[in-house]
Amino acid sequence: FPVTIDFVLCSNISxxxxxxxxxxxxxxxxxxxxxxxSIQFLDLDPIDWTxxxxxxxxxxxxxxxxLLAIFATAELRFFFIAKVSWISKIMSSARxxxxxxxxxxxxxxxxxxxxxxxxxxxxxxxIGPYLWANLRWxxxxxxxxxxxxxxxxxxxxxxxxxxxxxxxxxxxxxxxxWKAGLRMWSSSPFxxxxxxxxxxxxxxxxxxxxxxxxxxxxxxxAHSILIELLAGxxxxxxxxxxxxIILVIVTGK
Numbered sequence: 689f690p691v692t693i694d695f696v697l698c699s700n701i702s703x704x705x706x707x708x709x710x711x712x713x714x715x716x717x718x719x720x721x722x723x724x725x726s727i728q729f730l731d732l733d734p735i736d737w738t739x740x741x742x743x744x745x746x747x748x749x750x751x752x753x754x755l756l757a758i759f760a761t762a763e764l765r766f767f768f769i770a771k772v773s774w775i776s777k778i779m780s781s782a783r784x785x786x787x788x789x790x791x792x793x794x795x796x797x798x799x800x801x802x803x804x805x806x807x808x809x810x811x812x813x814x815i816g817p818y819l820w821a822n823l824r825w826x827x828x829x830x831x832x833x834x835x836x837x838x839x840x841x842x843x844x845x846x847x848x849x850x851x852x853x854x855x856x857x858x859x860x861x862x863x864x865x866w867k868a869g870l871r872m873w874s875s876s877p878f879x880x881x882x883x884x885x886x887x888x889x890x891x892x893x894x895x896x897x898x899x900x901x902x903x904x905x906x907x908x909x910a911h912s913i914l915i916e917l918l919a920g921x922x923x924x925x926x927x928x929x930x931x932x933i934i935l936v937i938v939t940g941k
Contacts, residue, residue: 711739711765713761714758716761718787720761720784721745721756721759722759722783724744724745725744725752725756725790726786726819728743728744729790729793736799742808743790744756749795749796749873750796751898752796753791753794753797753798753799754788754799755792756788756791756938757787757798757799757800757802757806758802759783759787760783760787760799761802761806761807762792763780763783763784764780764784764807764810765928770802778789788803794845805882808832822826860912861905861907864913865890865897865907865909865910865911865915866910866911866912867894867895867910868890868894868910869910869915869918869919870891870919871893871895871916871918872886872893872918873922875893877918877923878922879922879924880918880919880922881920882921883915883921884920885920886907886908886909886916886919886920887909889908890904890906913929914926914930917929
């Protein structure tokens with residue numbers, strides 16, 4: 689999500705040297721990635737992967753889905769730039785469609801959620817001057833995006849919600865990791881249990897819902913930067929990390 693938001697923000701600044709370099713690099717990467725995924729889709733992959741679910745070259749379906757969403761998000765900027773030709777916009781539309789198709793094909797719908805969130809944020813940013821003129825509408829827009837994100841995450845995390853239409857088993861696993869991480873933090877809130885020790889203590893701090901039906905499942909990461917820092921190194925390091933990010937954002941304006 690943070691990387692997707694970065695590209696949303698980059699798409700709303702002028703085309704200075706940095707922005708051009710970022711999007712040029714991303715376009716080259718997306719071309720290579722989409723080409724290889726297309727080869728895999730056509731069963732023409734020359735590499736005999738030992739992992740049956742390998743898709744792309746990121747090593748994980750969820751990572752591939754997220755990367756495809758980032759590609760699609762970056763291409764959205766062409767639709768908000770008047771100087772770009774219609775040919776470029778058509779090519780961007782094709783890239784977006786191809787990226788979203790492969791997100792759907794991968795079975796990892798996190799990419800769709802990321803893309804919709806990015807599209808919503810970009811829309812709000814673009815019509816911002818009109819929204820901020822009417823605080824009621826601005827509050828409604830922000831609240832709608834927030835509610836959508838919460839509903840989507842709940843739907844993807846709990847099979848009982850919405851009859852499991854968009855349920856993602858891996859997100860359910862992450863909830864187990866997050867709960868275990870928060871228990872680790874609560875056991876040592878100021879200094880944590882030790883950097884990189886999540887996997888060592890996971891079985892000790894997981895709850896019963898994480899044991900059944902897969903008692904052997906474990907993880908060496910909380911799959912959340914915030915929870916990983918809180919669990920491993922405590923609240924002071926977590927605050928230092930996010931303070932650094934805020935400082936970069938403020939001084940970079």
